[in-house]
Amino acid sequence: MNLxxxxxxxxxxxxxxxxxxxxxxAWVVLDYSAQRRILGDLEERGVTRRSQRRDx
Amino acid sequence: xxxxDLANPTRFLALVNRVLPWLAAITLLLFAVGLLRAMNAxxxxxxxxxxxxxxxxxxxxxxxxxxxxxxxxAALGTLVSRHPLADVAGKAAAPVGAAFTFICLITGSLWxxxxxxxxxxxxxxxxxxxxxxxxYLGVLALYWTAEDPGRGSRAAxxxxxxxxxxxxxxxxxxxxxxxxxxPASILRMGGSAIDPSILWPLLIMALAFTGLFFTLHLAAMxxxxxxxxxxxxxxxxxxxxxx
Numbered sequence: 001m002n003l004x005x006x007x008x009x010x011x012x013x014x015x016x017x018x019x020x021x022x023x024x025x026a027w028v029v030l031d032y033s034a035q036r037r038i039l040g041d042l043e044e045r046g047v048t049r050r051s052q053r054r055d056x
Numbered sequence: 057x058x059x060x061d062l063a064n065p066t067r068f069l070a071l072v073n074r075v076l077p078w079l080a081a082i083t084l085l086l087f088a089v090g091l092l093r094a095m096n097a098x099x100x101x102x103x104x105x106x107x108x109x110x111x112x113x114x115x116x117x118x119x120x121x122x123x124x125x126x127x128x129x130a131a132l133g134t135l136v137s138r139h140p141l142a143d144v145a146g147k148a149a150a151p152v153g154a155a156f157t158f159i160c161l162i163t164g165s166l167w168x169x170x171x172x173x174x175x176x177x178x179x180x181x182x183x184x185x186x187x188x189x190x191x192y193l194g195v196l197a198l199y200w201t202a203e204d205p206g207r208g209s210r211a212a213x214x215x216x217x218x219x220x221x222x223x224x225x226x227x228x229x230x231x232x233x234x235x236x237x238x239p240a241s242i243l244r245m246g247g248s249a250i251d252p253s254i255l256w257p258l259l260i261m262a263l264a265f266t267g268l269f270f271t272l273h274l275a276a277m278x279x280x281x282x283x284x285x286x287x288x289x290x291x292x293x294x295x296x297x298x299x
Contacts (some may be wrong), residue, residue: 001096004105006170013109017116021268025153028275036283042289044193051289 063141063282072278075125076271083124083267090264093257100254109167113257114242115265116160120188121223123153123269127195128220131213140284143209146216147199147274152269154192172236180229181237191219205287 004011090111100107125147133142164182165175176182195212202208225232230239241249248255 001075002105003108004099006104006106008106009166009170011110013112013166016162016166017159020155020159022212023249024272027151028272028279032275032282035279036164038286039097039282042286042293045293047289049285049292050153 063139065144066077066214069143069278070073072274075248076274076278079267079271079274080214083264083271086264086267090126090173090257092261097254097257099249102195103171106167106170107254109163109259110254113163113167114162114258115262117185118262119184119265119269120153120157120160121203121226122266123149124188124191124216124219125157125224127153127216130202131216134209134213142244143213144280144284145273146195146213147209148273148280149219150192150195150199152272152276154196156265156269157185157189159194175238179237180233181226181235184226184229188219188226191215191222195219207293 084209092107097108097111108257119171127146130142130146130149133139134146161182164185168177169175195215198208200208200213202211226241229235230237242255242258250258
């Protein structure tokens, strides 16, 4: 594939996009595991939400 | 399950857990096909290979506007029906929409230098897109810095509705004003002006970006619901400790 005389601009555009999308994915995945860990800790200590108490 | 049942966060979480892996897989597949077609698409007769930047720039632009549209609908849900899931949807869409707007601005700038001879010009399309990015940052600031989450959400919802005025300005800026940015060439009266050999990869990439947006949005909504559970549990814990 020949990207011509402006290859640097094309490669830079794809690189920036990959970087931003990778950052978004990392943020979502790390945030999910953090929230799950905190919820697990709270539940282990016996803390429950009001709605959970109603269900019991 | 009726649609209204999904308004319950617990049921919504169960649905997200089921749907998310499928949506992510379809998105990956669309990106694989779209990128393959984009890399093998012919060069433009005027712009040469730089037309390949369009496969990122145009979908990112569409999704940045769709993201704000989604936030505006969610804002109505927050302000009118005061449904917590509407607020969750708006808050989760803001960082994703901001990131897509950022991609649009940067790729547009990198496309503009070889095509127009400049990275940036203060024409109506580019400026209104920059305004959209700043509006996204404003909404994020309201969500992330408000001491009272409820007040922050209402303020962000009002800004989302006010900012919706900018969406038709972005869309029609190239018709209303004399701009360096080209006029609409895909969504226009009389059909697309783009050759099918370039249009099809663009449409597949647009679908892939849409899949990516909704995958990230649903995942961010799930995180936000969990964050609110953590918050309410900590409040319960503090109240019990005081009692």
